[in-house]
Amino acid sequence: LSRQLSDDAIGQRSSRGLDESEVVAFNRDGFLLLGRFVDDDQLNTMRTIYDEVLRRDVGHTFLGKAADGTEVSQIQVLKPEDLFPELWETTYFRGGRRLAAQLLDVPEAGLRGFSHFTYKQPRTGRDTPWHQDEAYWLSPELATREPRAVTIWITLDEASLTSGCMRFVPGSHTGTVHHVFADDETSGLMVADPDTAAARSYPMRAGEASLHHCRTVHAAGANTSDHQRRAWALEFHAEPVPRAEPDRRTWLPELRERMERRALLGLI
Numbered sequence: 558l559s560r561q562l563s564d565d566a567i568g569q570r571s572s573r574g575l576d577e578s579e580v581v582a583f584n585r586d587g588f589l590l591l592g593r594f595v596d597d598d599q600l601n602t603m604r605t606i607y608d609e610v611l612r613r614d615v616g617h618t619f620l621g622k623a624a625d626g627t628e629v630s631q632i633q634v635l636k637p638e639d640l641f642p643e644l645w646e647t648t649y650f651r652g653g654r655r656l657a658a659q660l661l662d663v664p665e666a667g668l669r670g671f672s673h674f675t676y677k678q679p680r681t682g683r684d685t686p687w688h689q690d691e692a693y694w695l696s697p698e699l700a701t702r703e704p705r706a707v708t709i710w711i712t713l714d715e716a717s718l719t720s721g722c723m724r725f726v727p728g729s730h731t732g733t734v735h736h737v738f739a740d741d742e743t744s745g746l747m748v749a750d751p752d753t754a755a756a757r758s759y760p761m762r763a764g765e766a767s768l769h770h771c772r773t774v775h776a777a778g779a780n781t782s783d784h785q786r787r788a789w790a791l792e793f794h795a796e797p798v799p800r801a802e803p804d805r806r807t808w809l810p811e812l813r814e815r816m817e818r819r820a821l822l823g824l825i
């Protein structure tokens with residue numbers, strides 16, 4: 558159905574903001590499906606830039622090994638906008654920032670944003686494990702201050718049950734959960750003991766997007782299909798607020814060490 562929307566309707570979808578029932582659903586579930594978010598022209602522009610970024614080979618392997626020990630490459634490119642600042646001018650970025658400001662109840666100018674590409678080659682064979690985005694954030698102030706952020710995620714190819722669609726645990730955005738490392742070397746984190754009984758998978762077509770809270774427990778499937786799955790995530794952060802209780806986030810020293818080893822510090 559979303560493919561039948563006119564370009565105008567798609568433009569309005571990303572510029573008019575969320576209606577009351579969508580805000581209520583986001584606050585209840587910790588995520589929201591946005592449907593078709595960019596028109597075909599924008600989608601093609603984004604794909605061209607994405608492919609050029611991949612061609613320059615500036616990404617790093619985010620998760621190195623499958624559970625059975627085989628090497629797989631799931632490529633992540635942090636801050637592609639540093640290479641191609643025009644990414645900030647896309648409907649996706651502008652619309653995403655507008656929706657993030659609405660959900661976090663701050664002016665757009667009060668948001669800090671950055672993005673990353675998550676690229677799954679055909680037959681990657683490795684999922685993105687259950688995690689909360691905020692588990693990756695190293696800032697020491699987050700021990701005593703609670704981050705407020707949302708991520709908007711768009712797929713530039715079909716993201717199906719077999720090519721790596723998103724999975725969310727509804728209502729899981731209410732607290733920080735313990736994380737451990739997903740493999741021996743990389744900086745991939747996963748929830749230590751995820752309760753995924755209520756989780757669902759959300760296949761999306763190219764150009765469709767979702768939004769999630771920085772504490773929503775989510776994952777994405779492996780790409781066992783024959784086509785690539787290019788996804789692009791934008792994170793928008795508002796000022797953190799004081800926490801009632803300090804949060805120890807015990808995996809952070811090791812995460813910092815792994816990032817230092819992989820020269821990723823400064824990027825996140």
Ligand SMILES: O=C(O)CCC(=O)C(=O)O
Binds near residue numbers: 675
């Ligand atoms: O694209 C993926 O495979 C996972 C993306 C994700 O977890 C995120 O952007 O927070």
